[in-house]
Amino acid sequence: MQLGVQATYWKWEATRTGGFVGAFGNTHYETGRDGCSLRGLLRHQYEPWSVRYTHHKRHYTGSHVFLLNALVRKLSEAKALDRLGDPRWLGAAVAKLSPVTAWLPSSGNRLVQEVIESLGA
Numbered sequence: 001m002q003l004g005v006q007a008t009y010w011k012w013e014a015t016r017t018g019g020f021v022g023a024f025g026n027t028h029y030e031t032g033r034d035g036c037s038l039r040g041l042l043r044h045q046y047e048p049w050s051v052r053y054t055h056h057k058r059h060y061t062g063s064h065v066f067l068l069n070a071l072v073r074k075l076s077e078a079k080a081l082d083r084l085g086d087p088r089w090l091g092a093a094v095a096k097l098s099p100v101t102a103w104l105p106s107s108g109n110r111l112v113q114e115v116i117e118s119l120g121a
Helices: 016-024 062-077 081-085 087-097 105-119
Strands: 002-006 037-041 048-052
Touching: 002 062, 062 081, 062 087, 062 105, 081 087, 087 105
Parallel strands: none
Antiparallel strands: 002 037, 037 048
16 A cells, blocks of 8 residues: 655665664664665555665665655556566666766656656556
């Protein structure tokens, strides 16, 4: 029924130490072991669900985190969240979105929508 994604910018922020530091810092995103995770609400019995994922070896830029959130949101709106489980489709989407370095919310959302439509979702 609902799906959201959490992403930290640096790998260390997704550790217990990162969570401790984040608890005292002024961050607008979640840190700690759940800093890199997918969270959702399952339809059956309205059960909360979450899964952690491994952070990439290098840091994520602000635009990458924004585009990841936009991708999940746009796929949810298109009722095509199953595409996240297709490695070929997801790899093609990431290949098209990863070179983007500068963004504005309107242009980033438009770009994600174009990528989703071009790849067939």
